[in-house]
Amino acid sequence: MSxxxxxxxxxxxxxxxxxxxxxxxxxxxxxxxxxxINVVENPEKRQEMLAIANGQHTVPQIFxxxxxxxxxxDMAALEQSGELDKLxxxx
Numbered sequence: 001m002s003x004x005x006x007x008x009x010x011x012x013x014x015x016x017x018x019x020x021x022x023x024x025x026x027x028x029x030x031x032x033x034x035x036x037i038n039v040v041e042n043p044e045k046r047q048e049m050l051a052i053a054n055g056q057h058t059v060p061q062i063f064x065x066x067x068x069x070x071x072x073x074d075m076a077a078l079e080q081s082g083e084l085d086k087l088x089x090x091x
Contacts, residue, residue, distance in 0.1 A: 009034035009088075012049040012061040019072040020060045026075060032088060064088060 009027060011034050013020035027034050039046040039059060046057075053061040053068055062069040064087050069075050078084035 008063075008065050010037065010063045011035070012037045012039050012045065012053070012059055014038065014040045014059045017059050023060045023062060023072040023075060026072075026079060030084075030088065 009032055011020070011023060011027070013023075013036055015038065024034070024036070037045050037049070039049060049059075049061050050057060052063070056070070058071060060071055062071065062075055067087065069078065069087070075084060078087060
């Protein structure tokens with residue numbers, strides 16, 4: 001388990017998605033466990049993702065502690081600005 005077990009991080013993803021892989025790598029690099037939801041194997045989860053991600057249909061869609069972060073580029077921008085650690089509670 002990771003050091004940041006108190007965080008609730010959920011990532012909707014599909015296999016063979018480069019941005020999903022990069023998002024997972026960024027989270028793992030921060031020792032953050034996340035719940036991965038494969039929207040290809042679970043089509044009903046894609047509908048769930050669409051509903052809670054304000055209609056965003058691309059993957060990944062990332063949620064941290066109930067906050068919709070967006071996709072990988074959104075999370076990477078938060079990392080660049082130092083805001084990702086604050087959102088994760090590790091700042």
